[in-house]
Amino acid sequence: xxxxxxxxxxxxxxxxxxxxxxxxxxxxxxxxxxxxxxxxxxxxxxxxxxxxxxxxxxxxxxxxxxxxxxxxxxxxxxxxxxxxxxxxxxxxxxxxxxxxxxxxxxxxxxxxxxxxxxxxxxxxxxxxxxxxxxxxxxxxxxxxxxxxxxxxxxxxxxxxxxxxxxxxxxxxxxxxxxxxxxx
Numbered sequence: 001x002x003x004x005x006x007x008x009x010x011x012x013x014x015x016x017x018x019x020x021x022x023x024x025x026x027x028x029x030x031x032x033x034x035x036x037x038x039x040x041x042x043x044x045x046x047x048x049x050x051x052x053x054x055x056x057x058x059x060x061x062x063x064x065x066x067x068x069x070x071x072x073x074x075x076x077x078x079x080x081x082x083x084x085x086x087x088x089x090x091x092x093x094x095x096x097x098x099x100x101x102x103x104x105x106x107x108x109x110x111x112x113x114x115x116x117x118x119x120x121x122x123x124x125x126x127x128x129x130x131x132x133x134x135x136x137x138x139x140x141x142x143x144x145x146x147x148x149x150x151x152x153x154x155x156x157x158x159x160x161x162x163x164x165x166x167x168x169x170x171x172x173x174x175x176x177x178x179x180x181x182x183x
């Protein structure tokens with residue numbers, strides 16, 4: 001069987017902490033490593049594309065709205081979890097780069113629409129395709145069946161976490177052996 005840095009980490013801490021659940025520790029440590037890896041890959045890809053994360057989030061949010069890929073500034077701010085002022089400050093540089101346009105609705109100059117331009121659409125597509133390549137490469141270590149199983153197991157964890165993020169996970173039935181009982 002392969003060994004990774006987590007196996008060495010768990011070996012050290014199970015010697016030092018007799019109460020530590022080594023399986024739990026291995027799972028959580030590996031999830032943390034994969035999360036950091038995915039985040040760093042995303043940052044590296046954004047750097048290569050000349051985009052900042054916040055710019056990409058605006059493009060992605062507009063893309064999610066579906067054709068014609070536009071929104072009011074207030075809707076966009078809500079979707080991004082920003083104040084109207086913070087959104088306004090972010091839209092300027094993106095508009096200057098030609099990735100979005102802001103237009104006034106006919107008949108009411110107070111109503112503005114933010115729309116993804118062809119260049120913004122292309123920038124989003126190019127970045128999303130690069131992220132897809134990196135994710136496919138990472139998951140290439142697994143078979144299709146293993147990927148489906150992993151996706152199902154992770155869904156179970158996400159559902160539990162999203163149900164009540166502050167609550168401890170429910171205990172599963174069955175005997176639990178203490179580390180001292182195993183010696």
